[in-house]
Every structure is written in C-alpha cells, then in structure tokens.
Amino acid sequence: MTVVLxxxxxxxxxxxxxxDGDGALLGFGMSGPSNWEDVGIDAAAAALKAAVREALAxxxxxxxxxEATMFGLAGVDFPSDEERMSGIPIALGIHTPSRIxxxxxxxxxxxxxxxxxxxxxxxxxxxxxxxxxxxETARTFGLGPMFGDFGSGTDVSAExxxxxxxxxxxHGPRTALTERLCEATDSASPMEFLxxxxxxxxxxxxxxxxxxxxxxxxxxxxxRILEHAGSSLGDAAGHVARRLSMDESEFELxxxxxxxxxxxxxxxxxxxxxxxxxxxxxxxxRLEAPPVVGAVLLALELIDRPTDPELHTRLAVxxxxxxxxxxx
Numbered sequence: 065m066t067v068v069l070x071x072x073x074x075x076x077x078x079x080x081x082x083x084d085g086d087g088a089l090l091g092f093g094m095s096g097p098s099n100w101e102d103v104g105i106d107a108a109a110a111a112l113k114a115a116v117r118e119a120l121a122x123x124x125x126x127x128x129x130x131e132a133t134m135f136g137l138a139g140v141d142f143p144s145d146e147e148r149m150s151g152i153p154i155a156l157g158i159h160t161p162s163r164i165x166x167x168x169x170x171x172x173x174x175x176x177x178x179x180x181x182x183x184x185x186x187x188x189x190x191x192x193x194x195x196x197x198x199x200e201t202a203r204t205f206g207l208g209p210m211f212g213d214f215g216s217g218t219d220v221s222a223e224x225x226x227x228x229x230x231x232x233x234x235h236g237p238r239t240a241l242t243e244r245l246c247e248a249t250d251s252a253s254p255m256e257f258l259x260x261x262x263x264x265x266x267x268x269x270x271x272x273x274x275x276x277x278x279x280x281x282x283x284x285x286x287x288r289i290l291e292h293a294g295s296s297l298g299d300a301a302g303h304v305a306r307r308l309s310m311d312e313s314e315f316e317l318x319x320x321x322x323x324x325x326x327x328x329x330x331x332x333x334x335x336x337x338x339x340x341x342x343x344x345x346x347x348x349x350r351l352e353a354p355p356v357v358g359a360v361l362l363a364l365e366l367i368d369r370p371t372d373p374e375l376h377t378r379l380a381v382x383x384x385x386x387x388x389x390x391x392x
Contacts, residue, residue: 065371067125069133069158070359073098073169074113075188079113079356081383083366084124087375089382091123093303094390099138100149104346108139109152110377116156127157136162136170141205161366167355168193168203174358174380175318175351177373179365182346183306184297184335187321188269190216192300196308204300215297215331217272217322225291226270226277229258231285239285240278246276276328287330293323294334301335302342311343319350353380354387 066085071078077130078098095115100108112135120126133153140146146164153162167383168191182194191206192215194274205211209219228245230236232254249266253255260266278286305311317339324332332348339346358381361371 066131066364066367067123067129068359068360068363068367069116069119069130070170070356070363071112071116071133071135071137072167072354072356073108073137073361074114074133074167075102075138076281078111078115079354079383079387080112080119081356081360081386082119082125083364083379083382085149085369087197087378087382088372088381089154089379089386090125091119091121092386092390092391093118093120100145105148108137108149109155112137112152113156114185121260127159130158132161132363132366133158134164134165134359134366136167136169136359136362138167140166141152141207155175155191155259163362163366165362166191166193166203166206168206169195169201169352170220170358171320171355172318172358173361174353174355175320176316178374178381179361179371180310181316181318182301182310183318183351184215185299185321185368186215186293186319186323186331188215188218189320190219190297190300190323192297192304194301194304194310196310196313197346199307201342202304202307204304209307213291213300215300215323215335218269220275220289220293220323221269221271223292224271224286225258225261227255227285227289232258237285239329239386240281242276243284244274244278245271252273272323273326276326276331279328279330290328290330294331295338298335298342301339302345305339305343305346311344312345314347315343317346317348318351320355324350354383357383 080093093115098111193203
C-alpha cells in the first residue's frame with residue numbers, strides 16, 4: 065500500500081496528514097506555528113516534528129513506511145530557505161523522496177482539480193503562485209510592498225490609516241473610515257487615533273473588515289482602497305500567468321486568505337477584471353479544502369501516483385472532518 069505524508073506549516077499552525085494512494089486519510093497531526101522567520105529554526109523544527117509524529121501515531125505507522133513527503137512551509141522564499149529546512153525529513157527518520165516548497169504551492173494544489181493553475185493568497189500578507197501543465201512554477205515574493213506585493217489585509221489597513229490622516233490634514237476626501245476606526249480603537253478623536261498608531265499604542269493593522277464594511281456602505285475612500293488592492297492582486301496574477309505561458313490557456317484561479325473570506329465583491333471584482341486583461345480564460349474558485357490536502361497530492365505526484373478529482377475530494381472531506389473534530 066502506498067503511504068505518503070503531506071505537511072502544511074504556517075505562521076499560526078502546522079498540519080500533517082498521512083494518506084494512502086486511494087486518498088484515504090490514515091493519520092492527522094496538528095501543532096503550532098512553523099514559519100522559521102517568525103519563531104526561529106528550532107521552534108519551527110519542533111512544531112513540524114510534533115505534527116508529523118502525531119500523524120504517524122494516529123496512523124499507526126512509522127517513518128520507514130512513508131514513500132514520499134511534501135512540506136509546504138511559510139517562510140521558504142529563497143533556495144537558501146529550502147536548504148535551511150532540508151534536515152527536517154532526515155531528523156524525522158524519513159529517507160524516501162521528499163520536497164520542501166513554499167506553502168503557496170500546496171494551497172494551489174489543494175484548490176485545483178488538476179496539477180496546474182494559479183493561486184492568489186491575500187491574508188495578513190499576499191502572494192501569487194502558479195504552475196503550468198509542463199510543471200514549471202513561478203511566484204511573487206510574498207514579502208510586502210517593498211518587493212512588489214500589494215493587496216493584503218495589512219496593506220488595506222495601512223491605506224485606511226492613510227485615508228484618515230489625509231482627511232484630518234485636509235487634503236483628502238471625507239471618509240467614514242475616520243469614525244469607524246476611532247470607534248473600533250476607542251479613540252476619542254482622529255488626532256488621538258493617529259497619535260496612538262504612530263506611537264505604537266494601538267495596532268497599525270487588522271482593520272480590513274472595517275474597510276470592507278465601509279465600502280459596502282458606500283464610502284468612496286474605502287471602495288478605492290479595495291479596488292486598488294484587487295487590481296494589484298490581479299496584475300500580479302496576470303504577470304505570473306504570462307511568465308508561465310498560461311495567458312491563453314484555461315486554468316483555475318484559487319482565491320484564499322482573509323481578504324476573500326471577508327467576502328468583498330469590490331476587491332474580487334477588481335481582481336477578476338484586471339486579470340482578464342492578461343488571462344481571459346482564468347476561472348476563479350474559492351479554496352474549500354485545507355491546504356495540507358495539496359501537500360498530500362503533491363507527495364503522491366512526486367512518486368507518479370495518479371491524483372484524480374475524486375481522490376482529491378475524498379482527501380478534502382476527510383481532512384475537513386479531522387479539523388472539525390480537533391476543534392470540538
């Protein structure tokens with residue numbers, strides 16, 4: 065029986081799933097954050113080992129039974145990062161084929177019916193990743209505006225603060241964001257809000273849901289912020305599609321992250337409209353499966369095992385059930 069391991073490690077949690085070649089979930093493990101940039105190498109390695117060992121115990125199997133492993137890890141942005149984390153499989157006693165990739169690629173595979181497509185992730189940060197039918201991959205850095213990535217919840221929050229400052233200084237339009245952000249942060253006035261942000265007494269992020277609500281209520285400044293974020297994400301996705309020669313192909317565009325869970329049609333519409341200028345046959349779809357499902361599928365493909373949509377669905381249902389049980 066084919067047995068593979070998939071791992072999805074991020075900034076808040078780590079999931080590990082062991083499955084067979086038919087898509088049956090054999091074991092599931094969960095631990096804390098494993099983004100080495102946030103928690104350090106030692107803590108990241110400990111979280112990965114804890115999740116994998118729990119999955120192995122849950123499956124009643126050992127490292128020697130694993131035929132292939134795929135690690136999708138946040139913080140793996142450069143080849144040196146892959147090298148930095150490369151000792152993890154060996155430390156777990158896994159000596160069969162394994163790969164370490166950025167976690168955007170496992171999210172991509174979790175959301176597509178085929179091994180190719182594009183994913184746009186817009187949460188605390190934003191990143192676009194793609195894979196074409198020939199197996200070639202490309203992605204943005206996912207490291208923020210300095211590196212050309214814009215459209216995350218952090219970026220939207222920053223622009224909301226800028227809109228409040230612009231109104232306060234008299235060179236920007238009136239915006240409901242001023243009242244909404246003051247209310248949300250218990251600030252008595254716009255001056256107090258801006259001072260508290262500047263002095264680090266209140267966060268400078270976490271306001272994306274407020275922007276969405278203000279835009280939905282008709283606020284022009286909030287609407288422009290979401291349109292800017294959406295068009296920036298659409299541009300990034302279009303450039304990745306062109307780099308992979310997918311601009312004239314039909315492919316699935318997976319949308320995931322907090323900005324899409326906020327259900328902002330303004331942002332999503334701006335993204336889709338912009339992307340159509342580059343890749344008119346892209347078909348947007350929300351990610352419904354846990355990203356760790358993509359890691360399992362990539363592990364199976366690493367050893368040339370078939371991964372049809374039915375197998376994908378079985379894994380997604382079983383993984384969602386496992387996560388639901390863990391949250392009860």
